[in-house]
Amino acid sequence: MVEKTIIITRFDPDRDEKPRKQEYTVPCEDSWKVLDAVNFIKDEIDATVSHRWSCRMAVCGSCGMMVNGEPKLTCKTALSDYDDRVDIEPLANFPIVRDLVVELDGFMHKFESVKPWIIRAKEQAEDKASLHPEKDTFGQSTEELGNFKQFSMCINCMLCYSACPVVANEPDFLGPAAIALGHRYNLDSRDEGAEERHDIFRGEGTVFSCSYANECSEVCPKNVDPAAAINQAKFGTVIDWAKGLVLPRGGTK
Amino acid sequence: MDVFRHDIVIVGGGGAGLRAAIEAAEKNPTASIALVSKVYPMRSHTVSAEGGAAAIARDDDNLELHGYDTVKGSDFLGDQDCIQYFVEQAPKELALLENWGCPFSRNEDGTVATRAFGGMTTKRTWYAADKIGFHMLHALFQHSMRFKNIVRYDEYFVSKLLVEDGACRGVAALDIRTGEYSTILGRAVILTTGGGGKIFPFTTNGTIKTGDGMALAYRAGVPLKDMEFVQYHPTGLPGTGILITEATRGEGGYLRNSEGDRFLVEYDYGVGNKAELGPRDMISRAIVQEIEAGRGLSGAYGDHVLLDLTHLGEDKINSRLPFVRELANVYIGVDPVTTPIPVRPVVHYMMGGVDTDIHGATEMPGLYAAGETACVSINGANRLGSNSLTECLVFGAAAANHAMDYANGSAEGNEASLRAQAEEEAGRVENLRGRKKGGERISEIRRELNLAMEAGFGVYREQASMQAGVGATAQLRGRVADLRLEDESKVFNTELITALELMNMVEVAEVLAVSALHRKESRGAHTCKDFPTRNDEEYLYHTIARHDPAGPRLGKKDVVLGKWVPEERKY
Numbered sequence: 001m002v003e004k005t006i007i008i009t010r011f012d013p014d015r016d017e018k019p020r021k022q023e024y025t026v027p028c029e030d031s032w033k034v035l036d037a038v039n040f041i042k043d044e045i046d047a048t049v050s051h052r053w054s055c056r057m058a059v060c061g062s063c064g065m066m067v068n069g070e071p072k073l074t075c076k077t078a079l080s081d082y083d084d085r086v087d088i089e090p091l092a093n094f095p096i097v098r099d100l101v102v103e104l105d106g107f108m109h110k111f112e113s114v115k116p117w118i119i120r121a122k123e124q125a126e127d128k129a130s131l132h133p134e135k136d137t138f139g140q141s142t143e144e145l146g147n148f149k150q151f152s153m154c155i156n157c158m159l160c161y162s163a164c165p166v167v168a169n170e171p172d173f174l175g176p177a178a179i180a181l182g183h184r185y186n187l188d189s190r191d192e193g194a195e196e197r198h199d200i201f202r203g204e205g206t207v208f209s210c211s212y213a214n215e216c217s218e219v220c221p222k223n224v225d226p227a228a229a230i231n232q233a234k235f236g237t238v239i240d241w242a243k244g245l246v247l248p249r250g251g252t253k
Numbered sequence: 254m255d256v257f258r259h260d261i262v263i264v265g266g267g268g269a270g271l272r273a274a275i276e277a278a279e280k281n282p283t284a285s286i287a288l289v290s291k292v293y294p295m296r297s298h299t300v301s302a303e304g305g306a307a308a309i310a311r312d313d314d315n316l317e318l319h320g321y322d323t324v325k326g327s328d329f330l331g332d333q334d335c336i337q338y339f340v341e342q343a344p345k346e347l348a349l350l351e352n353w354g355c356p357f358s359r360n361e362d363g364t365v366a367t368r369a370f371g372g373m374t375t376k377r378t379w380y381a382a383d384k385i386g387f388h389m390l391h392a393l394f395q396h397s398m399r400f401k402n403i404v405r406y407d408e409y410f411v412s413k414l415l416v417e418d419g420a421c422r423g424v425a426a427l428d429i430r431t432g433e434y435s436t437i438l439g440r441a442v443i444l445t446t447g448g449g450g451k452i453f454p455f456t457t458n459g460t461i462k463t464g465d466g467m468a469l470a471y472r473a474g475v476p477l478k479d480m481e482f483v484q485y486h487p488t489g490l491p492g493t494g495i496l497i498t499e500a501t502r503g504e505g506g507y508l509r510n511s512e513g514d515r516f517l518v519e520y521d522y523g524v525g526n527k528a529e530l531g532p533r534d535m536i537s538r539a540i541v542q543e544i545e546a547g548r549g550l551s552g553a554y555g556d557h558v559l560l561d562l563t564h565l566g567e568d569k570i571n572s573r574l575p576f577v578r579e580l581a582n583v584y585i586g587v588d589p590v591t592t593p594i595p596v597r598p599v600v601h602y603m604m605g606g607v608d609t610d611i612h613g614a615t616e617m618p619g620l621y622a623a624g625e626t627a628c629v630s631i632n633g634a635n636r637l638g639s640n641s642l643t644e645c646l647v648f649g650a651a652a653a654n655h656a657m658d659y660a661n662g663s664a665e666g667n668e669a670s671l672r673a674q675a676e677e678e679a680g681r682v683e684n685l686r687g688r689k690k691g692g693e694r695i696s697e698i699r700r701e702l703n704l705a706m707e708a709g710f711g712v713y714r715e716q717a718s719m720q721a722g723v724g725a726t727a728q729l730r731g732r733v734a735d736l737r738l739e740d741e742s743k744v745f746n747t748e749l750i751t752a753l754e755l756m757n758m759v760e761v762a763e764v765l766a767v768s769a770l771h772r773k774e775s776r777g778a779h780t781c782k783d784f785p786t787r788n789d790e791e792y793l794y795h796t797i798a799r800h801d802p803a804g805p806r807l808g809k810k811d812v813v814l815g816k817w818v819p820e821e822r823k824y
Binding site: 012031042043047048051052053054057060062076104108133139140141145155156181185190 | 344352384553579
């Protein structure tokens with residue numbers, strides 16, 4: 001057990017003109033994650049602190065916050081990694097709703113804009129009344145699965161948007177997670193939507209806006225490596241574009 | 254107050270809710286489907302399921318086997334017509350999920366791979382390494398985005414069902430971001446809010462699992478069924494309760510006691526290599542028996558046993574169980590490649606829930622339920638691992654189908670009177686916000702509730718401690734009405750939401766307690782030391798609990814039997 005000063009950003013749009021800081025003295029257990037300290041404050045010291053969390057096992061993606069200036073998944077981040085003062089702020093590069101809660105509207109819009117679903121000219125399973133587990137599923141080799149699996153591991157925690165220097169300057173930038181997600185479907189052997197997603201990736205504020213700071217991959221708590229996805233998508237987009245010069249549209253697949 | 258009109262209103266955005274939304278949207282492209290959830294759908298607790306989803310897929314498997322395994326797993330309390338329908342629909346539903354992009358692990362020939370699971374005769378659990386819930390949830394959520402007729406209400410908390418002339422016609426929902434209430438009308442409502450594991454202190458469940466849908470239905474007069482049956486998963490991490498999947502044993506892991514023995518071999522829950530693959534109720538009991546016999550290990554977070562994966566090798570652990578390795582490393586400081594993982598039984602799942610028929614319909618016209626919120630019942634007294642995700646799909650789709658048929662034939666409700674109900678509810682909750690005159694804090698009541706549930710309704714239960722649990726929950730129901738709240742803000746007031754959740758938890762806990770005390774036998778997960786055997790003569794029925802101001806009023810409902818005649822449950 002060690003006492004730490006936890007500094008929480010407070011902001012209530014009905015009362016505060018701008019965010020302020022509030023300090024709490026918290027008796028912290030050695031095994032605690034950063035989230036445990038915030039929950040302790042909420043339960044035992046100040047019930048008005050607002051934050052999001054749920055699974056506390058690093059898979060629901062709810063509890064991303066800035067911890068001493070770095071975006072962290074707080075349920076996965078050991079409190080013992082920090083000294084006796086820990087500064088907890090809402091994720092950077094997002095509008096604040098209240099305290100540690102940020103607005104997801106922009107992120108969800110970007111997320112949806114890459115058409116993150118399997119696009120097929122014709123559905124694999126035609127007669128839905130009687131699908132057969134083998135006949136009506138796609139065959140996919142372990143290698144084909146491996147092509148995209150890593151990019152399917154994103155938990156939408158949005159840490160990469162907080163870390164990204166391009167998002168900071170260019171809020172409309174599609175951003176790491178959304179690009180990785182669209183790219184994940186492009187790489188999936190079951191998908192035929194690369195052509196349909198082509199313009200999304202070639203447009204302004206998409207892959208070519210990325211400055212390769214690689215911050216997104218460094219902060220990713222799930223090793224998704226969105227920077228690699230952006231790099232691959234950019235390369236693929238250039239190839240598609242080059243092919244487009246000699247092939248009629250739609251003839252690249 | 255804003256009033257929104259839809260054809261179907263779905264409350265809950267996890268596996269069952271998303272599947273229901275997709276089914277409804279596909280079935281009727283001109284219908285408007287509202288998907289209302291207190292969290293963004295990808296945060297739903299489906300996300301944390303690890304091991305897999307069950308459906309026959311191999312030549313050595315068939316519907317008969319999956320059906321029998323499920324009936325036997327349920328300790329013969331599952332309804333056999335529902336189980337038959339479930340196993341028939343299961344392969345189709347998982348094939349659809351594959352078509353929608355779920356990255357299932359594969360065999361060498363490219364077909365979907367299956368793994369062994371507890372209580373399952375053969376390999377029928379489809380998996381995606383050890384993150385099936387995460388991949389299923391994200392595949393469903395992303396697939397749902399292609400349907401423009403699904404309208405999401407993200408971070409809206411539903412606190413009341415709107416009922417007119419005995420039929421459910423919508424919900425009153427608090428927009429958490431603004432603090433304003435809305436009336437969301439639908440010609441049918443489907444509850445898919447998951448279970449309520451958070452009434453217990455030590456659980457795999459995320460903090461959002463507060464029994465909301467169960468409490469909503471119950472307060473509206475719809476009965477809950479079989480609430481005494483709580484599944485303890487054998488392998489949770491001491492301290493946090495984080496789930497370590499049964500797939501660890503499906504892939505060949507062992508449970509060991511303090512003497513290093515594979516103690517399950519002695520318990521006859523499975524033969525040979527299957528010793529570790531008995532059903533969850535039995536394995537949890539075996540662990541408790543080992544600990545009580547002095548063969549457990551003690552640690553900072555209580556007594557436990559060991560889950561040994563060291564003989565599987567690093568390659569297999571990395572390819573099949575990477576998340577388990579991550580969880581053990583991050584949350585208990587153990588690398589399973591070299592060191593066994595401390596584990597102990599942990600509250601995981603509620604077999605009981607809102608009483609529905611085979612179509613997901615409740616006794617209230619226009620109200621449906623699916624997933625863990627519902628009790629169809631295919632799980633009876635004990636669910637088999639990997640049946641629940643499939644259940645979300647099968648009965649999410651079934652409920653949506655029948656809700657859509659019902660909606661097509663039903664008139665719209667009277668907007669003025671439904672809105673008046675929602676306004677009354679908004680007034681009630683407004684009075685609660687920042688209610689400083691109250692007596693006790695949320696954390697105090699929750700702590701007491703947790704302690705009462707743990708003391709009374711563990712892996713093993715006794716009449717005396719259950720009686721105490723009944724008393725404690727009844728008393729807490731009174732006290733929770735007098736909460737002291739500090740936060741007066743309207744915007745993202747999580748204290749207010751937590752208060753509403755706590756009221757739901759207390760309600761659900763009391764039903765659980767009263768149902769458990771009444772069942773004087775041992776069946777599946779309900780193991781009563783005073784009555785150690787199953788008693789088909791007197792208790793082969795579903796427990797029904799109805800809301801009453803004085804406390805839950807119990808009744809009975811017949812179990813649908815069939816070709817599988819109740820017999821002694823041996824593995």
